[in-house]
Amino acid sequence: MLQIAKPLAMAIRQKRMELKYSQEFMAYKLNQTQNAYCKVELGQTKVTLIKLIEICAVFEVDMQEFLRPVLTPHMRMAQI
Numbered sequence: 001m002l003q004i005a006k007p008l009a010m011a012i013r014q015k016r017m018e019l020k021y022s023q024e025f026m027a028y029k030l031n032q033t034q035n036a037y038c039k040v041e042l043g044q045t046k047v048t049l050i051k052l053i054e055i056c057a058v059f060e061v062d063m064q065e066f067l068r069p070v071l072t073p074h075m076r077m078a079q080i
Contacts, residue, residue, distance in 0.1 A: 007070045008052075009043035015059055015066075016041070029058045 016026055027037040030051070039045040040055075047055070056063050 004070045005046055006043040008047055008066060009041050011066045011069060012047070012055060013041040015061070019059065021058075026055075026058060030054055 016023070023037050023041070024034050027034040030037060036045070040047060040051070052063060052066065056066070
């Protein structure tokens with residue numbers, strides 16, 4: 001089973017910090033509480049496809065920016 005929750009959460013947090021967005025701003029844009037958004041970044045809440053699309057829209061990035069680094073290590077292992 002793919003373990004992508006933590007790497008995805010870390011990638012989301014890294015991008016947010018890179019853009020200098022606060023958790024409060026992200027929570028507002030995603031129509032959720034800051035506490036709920038914090039759990040996403042900590043990997044305590046699984047990110048649904050819909051939520052990932054919404055996060056990417058806020059960041060104005062393509063989903064591949066998050067999925068490629070998260071899935072690439074698993075793809076290499078599958079080829080072995």
